[in-house]
Structures are given as structure tokens and as C-alpha cells.
Amino acid sequence: xxxxxxxxxxxxxxxxxxxxxxxxxxxxxxxxxxxxxxxxxxxxxxxxxxxxxxxxxxxxxxxxxxxxxxxxxxxxxxxxxxxxxxxxxxxxxxxxxxxxxxxxxxxxxxxxxxxxxxxxxxxxxxxxxxxxxxxxxxxxxxxxxxxxxxxxxxxxxxxxxxxxxxxxxxxxxxxxxxxxxxxxxxxxxxxxxxxxxxxxxxxxxxxxxxxxxxxxxxxxxxxxxxxxxxxxxxxxxxxxxxxxxxxxxxxxxxxxxxxxxxxxxxxxxxxxxxxxxxxxxxxxxxxxxxxxxxxxxxxxxxxxxxxxxxxxxxxxxxxxxxxxxxxxxxxxxxxxxxxxxxxxxxxxxxxxxxxxxxxxxxxxxxxxxxxxxxxxxxxxxxxxxxxxxxxxxxxxxxxxxxxxxxxxxxxxxxxxxxxxxxxxxxxxxxxxxxxxxxxxxxxxxxxxxxxxxxxxxxxxxxxxxxxxxxxxxxxxxxxxxxxxxxx
Numbered sequence: 001x002x003x004x005x006x007x008x009x010x011x012x013x014x015x016x017x018x019x020x021x022x023x024x025x026x027x028x029x030x031x032x033x034x035x036x037x038x039x040x041x042x043x044x045x046x047x048x049x050x051x052x053x054x055x056x057x058x059x060x061x062x063x064x065x066x067x068x069x070x071x072x073x074x075x076x077x078x079x080x081x082x083x084x085x086x087x088x089x090x091x092x093x094x095x096x097x098x099x100x101x102x103x104x105x106x107x108x109x110x111x112x113x114x115x116x117x118x119x120x121x122x123x124x125x126x127x128x129x130x131x132x133x134x135x136x137x138x139x140x141x142x143x144x145x146x147x148x149x150x151x152x153x154x155x156x157x158x159x160x161x162x163x164x165x166x167x168x169x170x171x172x173x174x175x176x177x178x179x180x181x182x183x184x185x186x187x188x189x190x191x192x193x194x195x196x197x198x199x200x201x202x203x204x205x206x207x208x209x210x211x212x213x214x215x216x217x218x219x220x221x222x223x224x225x226x227x228x229x230x231x232x233x234x235x236x237x238x239x240x241x242x243x244x245x246x247x248x249x250x251x252x253x254x255x256x257x258x259x260x261x262x263x264x265x266x267x268x269x270x271x272x273x274x275x276x277x278x279x280x281x282x283x284x285x286x287x288x289x290x291x292x293x294x295x296x297x298x299x300x301x302x303x304x305x306x307x308x309x310x311x312x313x314x315x316x317x318x319x320x321x322x323x324x325x326x327x328x329x330x331x332x333x334x335x336x337x338x339x340x341x342x343x344x345x346x347x348x349x350x351x352x353x354x355x356x357x358x359x360x361x362x363x364x365x366x367x368x369x370x371x372x373x374x375x376x377x378x379x380x381x382x383x384x385x386x387x388x389x390x391x392x393x394x395x396x397x398x399x400x401x402x403x404x405x406x407x408x409x410x411x412x413x414x415x416x417x418x419x420x421x422x423x424x425x426x427x428x429x430x431x432x433x434x435x436x437x438x439x440x441x442x443x444x445x446x447x448x449x450x451x452x453x454x455x456x457x458x459x460x461x462x463x464x465x466x467x468x469x470x471x472x473x474x475x476x477x478x479x480x481x482x483x484x485x486x487x
Contacts, residue, residue, distance in 0.1 A: 018200065018265070018407035019108075019124040020044035022219055023088035023183040025190040025239055026210030031082035033207065033223045034089040035073035040219035042069055043267060044124075045091035048107040049073065052120040054187055055084030060118050064107040085210075086190060088183045090122035093409060105146045112154045119157070119165050119186050123150035124215055125179035125200045125407040131475040133175065152176070166191055166238050170249040178471055179258075179406035181231075183213045190239040193249075197256040197470055198233025199406050199461055201272060204244070211239045216270040230273065233257075256470040258406065259460035262447050263397045264305055264368045265408075275448060278308050283446040284396045284438055285312025285366060292436030293317060294364060294392050298357070300324030302367040302379060309396035310366035317364075324358050324365075325351050325379070351379065359387035362433075369397045370437075371410075373417045376430050393430065395437040398465040399423065402484070405473035410464065413481075440465055 020041030024030040031053040038049055050064035051073065061082050065072035069091065073079065090108035109122040127133070130149035133156070138144065142155045156172030157165070165186045173180070179199035184191040192213040194202050205212035205225040212225045220227050231237055234250040258265070261272055268278040288309065299319045301310035304327060314321035328350055363383055370376055376393065383391050399418030403410040413419045417426055427435035440462060441452030449459060463469045467484030477483070 018044060018126075018409075019093060019122075020091045020215040020219075021088070021122040021124050021181060021183040021202070021213070022090075022215065023122075023185065023190050023192070023213040024207065024210060024223075025086045025185075026242055027085060027207055029079075029083065030085050030087035030210075031089075032079055033212075034087045035069060035079065036223050037212070037214055037219040038073065038089045038091050039069045040222040040267075041091055041215055044215060044265065045093035047092050048104075049089065049091045050107045050109055050122075051082055051087055051089040052109045052111055052185065053082040053084045053087035054185065058083060060111060060120065060187075062109070062111060062120070064104060066104075066107075086185055086188075088120060088122050088185050088190070088213075090124075090183075103147075106148045108148070108150060110146070110148075110151055110154050112158060114158055114165070114168070116163065116165065117187055119154075119184060121150065121153060121169075121182060121184040123153065124181045124202075125195065126405060127152060127176050127180065128178035128405050128471055128476070129176070129474045130178075131478065149178075153180075153182075165189065166236065166247070169193065170236065170247070173249065177474060181215065188240050191236065192231050192239075193236040194231050194233050196234040196250040196253045197461070199256060199258050199471075201257070201261060201266070202231040204228045204231055204237060209242055211242075211244060213237075216266055216272075218267045218270040221269070227271070254457070255459065256461040257459075258408075259443065259447065259462045260397070260404075260408070260464060263443070268308055280447050281308035281368075281396065282312035282315075284443060285309035285314075286316040287442035287446050288366070288394050288396060288436070288438045289313045289316035291439055291442050292394055292434075294394075294434055296362040296364045296390070296392060298322050298324060298361045299364045299366060300358075302365055303327040303351070305368040306366045306396065309368065309394075310364075313364065313366050313394060319364065322354075322357050324354050324361075324363060324383070326354055327351055351382070353382050353386040355386040358383060360389055362390040362392070363388045364392045364394055366394045366396060368395070369400055370395055370417060370426070370430075371400055372415055373426065373430055376432075380430060380432055390433045392434045393432050393436070395435070398437050398440045398443060398462075399426070400464050402464050402467045402469075403481075404464050405469070405476055406461065406463075406471065408464075 022037035024033045048066045052062040109120040111120045127149040133152045137155045157168040160168040160171040162168045180195045181200040181202040182193045205220040207225040233255045236247040262280045299314040301307040401418040444453040
């Protein structure tokens with residue numbers, strides 16, 4: 001086993017995407033379509049990826065690799081080992097287990113042999129009672145092979161007395177707390193399921209006579225599949241012999257979809273809950289311009305995630321839009337082993353200032369979020385070094401003051417700038433001329449809630465901003481985490 005090469009050291013001020021899942025059934029060489037789908041979902045996890053396929057002659061086959069999909073699953077010699085009309089895949093960023101030290105045993109999909117046949121499972125999200133479940137299962141004789149919370153589901157399925165895999169999965173998931181969007185497979189079935197609150201996305205598509213499950217609609221586009229609908233919160237779909245059946249194994253609850261999927265995680269060309277991600281982000285910029293106007297000469301995005309909001313801010317404010325910062329598209333995770341000298345160059349390896357455009361201007365910089373503030377400070381220094389007269393930050397999300405326990409790798413709360421500082425204190429810390437975040441009401445308006453957030457009945461999970469956790473993070477409370485006191 002080996003660890004992944006060091007992550008890009010200049011991306012530490014962004015929340016890390018969770019994972020991406022993808023599955024295809026009813027087509028020739030399904031694994032090839034899965035590889036393409038995972039490539040489209042690469043933004044959701046860059047540490048490692050895996051594919052499991054099933055063929056009536058060779059049975060189950062799997063391949064798991066560290067690094068990018070393009071560097072592994074485009075090799076014909078590898079794809080030839082994954083035959084069959086049914087396959088699922090997963091791209092990973094570690095949110096549980098050995099964070100930053102991924103081992104091959106933690107790479108999904110996970111596979112298990114049961115008395116009724118084999119099954120593989122790929123999971124996006126986070127199980128908030130995984131520690132308690134693991135202790136219980138180990139005490140009952142289970143032997144774990146990985147540090148991932150997702151493996152608990154396999155062991156719970158193995159212990160179920162139900163006679164079919166979907167029923168065993170239902171049994172298992174009724175014991176699980178947290179967020180999960182799952183794609184699974186047996187020898188003949190493709191299965192998709194979302195947790196009762198629908199925290200993480202999962203969509204259903206058609207590919208000719210076949211079916212597709214995906215974390216996002218952008219991955220359907222790359223293989224020419226047609227979007228059918230979202231898998232609904234608390235729904236399980238079971239696809240076999242070209243037919244898709246819907247099951248409701250959980251008591252109904254009000255949806256609490258992750259609002260940060262709209263802000264940052266999902267690709268802008270995806271559709272979430274019937275809404276264009278790009279249009280939502282552009283509208284966030286419009287709300288920002290209304291809430292936090294400023295006299296300035298130029299609106300610039302911090303690329304690439306700040307671009308749609310910057311376009312919306314410029315259009316609403318009437319301030320010209322310009323690409324004041326240029327991103328180096330070829331700065332990958334495995335660029336070089338960073339020396340101290342390279343580290344000191346900081347964010348300049350990834351971003352460079354368009355000096356001719358910036359010089360002498362009062363600049364509005366639009367970014368998607370501020371987590372630790374380290375990258376924001378570096379960008380402010382670059383803009384001033386290029387001759388900007390003023391620097392104003394506008395942030396297309398509310399202050400991130402609380403960690404996420406539902407499938408996002410968030411720093412501990414004391415590392416979050418907004419957990420200990422007011423907006424004005426953050427402005428002083430970043431040393432910019434002004435700093436404003438979109439309000440939580442403004443964010444809700446941007447995603448279609450006309451009057452903003454209803455505190456009595458929020459439609460989304462916004463815990464990273466509000467501290468309102470819709471699912472109690474039991475394991476973290478056991479470790480000493482304190483939830484926000486009731487007001």
C-alpha cells in the first residue's frame with residue numbers, strides 16, 4: 001500500500017468536496033461509461049477512484065487506483081479487465097477514516113460476498129454514528145478491512161436476515177445515521193438510495209435501453225444519457241432487466257439538501273433540484289450587489305468558483321467585469337514535490353494577476369467562501385502588488401462558522417475564521433478595504449426562496465453557516481464537540 005502524493009498545498013482555504021458516485025446498467029462495456037462519468041465528477045474527489053463491474057462469465061471484477069480518473073481508467077489494458085453490462089464507480093476525497101493518508105483498502109466501491117451472492121457499494125456522504133456502529137460490529141465478531149465509515153453498511157448487510165440484497169440494504173440503512181447517497185450493485189441489479197433528508201445529490205438517467213445513476217447531471221451529459229429525475233430523499237430505486245422500481249424504506253421527512261452544493265461543490269453545468277447551479281451562483285452575485293454595494297472600478301472573480309457570482313455582481317452593480325486574476329489550468333495535485341522555496345511562492349503557482357487590467361483600479365474580488373482566510377490574504381497581497389488602489393472582498397456564501405459532518409472535510413471549528421471573528425474583525429485580519437458576505441436570507445433568495453430563510457422550517461441544510469444540524473453528529477459529540485445552544 002502507498003499514500004497519495006501530497007495534495008496541492010495552496011488549496012487549504014477551500015472546503016474539500018466529498019465524493020462522487022456513478023453507476024450504469026443495460027449497456028455493453030458499462031465500465032467504460034462509468035469511467036467517463038467519474039471523469040465528469042472528478043471535482044468531487046481527486047484522491048482515488050474505483051470501478052466494480054459484473055459479467056455473466058467472469059463474475060465480479062474491480063479496479064481501484066490512486067489519483068485522477070484520466071491517469072488510470074483511460075488505459076485499455078485496465079478497462080479490458082472490467083467487462084460486463086453492469087458497473088458502478090466512485091471518486092474519493094477522504095472525509096472519514098485516515099484523512100490525507102488514503103490507503104488502497106479505503107478506496108471504494110467496497111465489495112462483499114454474502115450467502116445470496118456478491119454486492120458492491122459506493123457511498124457519498126458521512127455516517128455520523130459510524131464509530132458506535134463499528135464498536136458494536138467488532139464486538140459481535142465483524143472484521144473490518146478499512147477505516148472508512150462506509151464499510152459499516154457492508155457489515156450490517158451481512159448480518160441482516162433478509163433474503164434479498166435490497167432488503168438487506170434497507171435493514172442496514174435503518175441503523176445508519178447521517179447523510180448518504182449510495183450506488184450499489186448485485187449480479188443483476190443496480191441500486192440507488194438517498195438518506196431521508198436527501199442531504200447529498202443523486203440523479204437517475206437513461207442511456208438507450210439502459211439506466212444511469214449519478215451524483216450530478218453533468219456526468220450524464222458526458223455519456224449522452226438523458227436526465228430522468230432526481231432520486232428523491234428517502235427513496236431506493238432498484239433497476240433490473242430494464243425496469244426501475246421505486247421503494248420507500250424510511251419514514252418521510254422534510255428535505256434538507258446541502259445548500260453548499262449550490263454554492264461550491266457541484267459543477268456549474270449541473271442541475272440540482274430543477275435549478276441550474278450556474279444560474280443560482282449568478283443570482284447569489286446579484287443578491288450580494290444589492291446587499292453590499294461599493295464604489296469601485298472593476299469586478300473580478302477569484303477563479304474558477306467565484307466566476308458566476310462575479311458576473312451577477314457586475315451586472316447588478318453596473319461595475320465592469322474583468323478577468324483580473326488568471327488561473328493556471330495545469331497546476332495539478334502532483335505538480336512537483338513542494339520544496340520550502342516553492343511553498344513560499346504561495347498561491348502564485350496557481351493564480352496570477354492581470355497587471356495591466358488591475359493597476360490603479362478599485363477592485364471588487366468575488367470568491368465563493370472564506371474558510372481559514374490564508375488564501376484570501378495571499379490574493380490581497382498579489383492584487384496590491386499589481387498596483388490596485390483598493391481591494392474589496394465580496395463572498396458568495398455566509399460566513400462558514402461551523403464544521404460539516406455530512407460528507408465534507410471541514411477544518412475543526414477553532415480553525416474557521418468566522419467561528420471566532422465578526423465580519424469587521426475578519427476585514428481587519430485580511431487587511432482589505434471592505435469585506436462583506438451574502439446573508440443567509442440572500443443565499444436562500446438566490447436558490448428560489450422568495451422571502452429568504454424560514455428559521456422555523458428551513459428547506460436546506462445550512463449547518464456550516466447557522467450551526468443548525470438536522471442530524472445529530474453523535475460520534476463527534478462523544479468526542480467533545482459542542483453544538484450551538486438553543487436560542
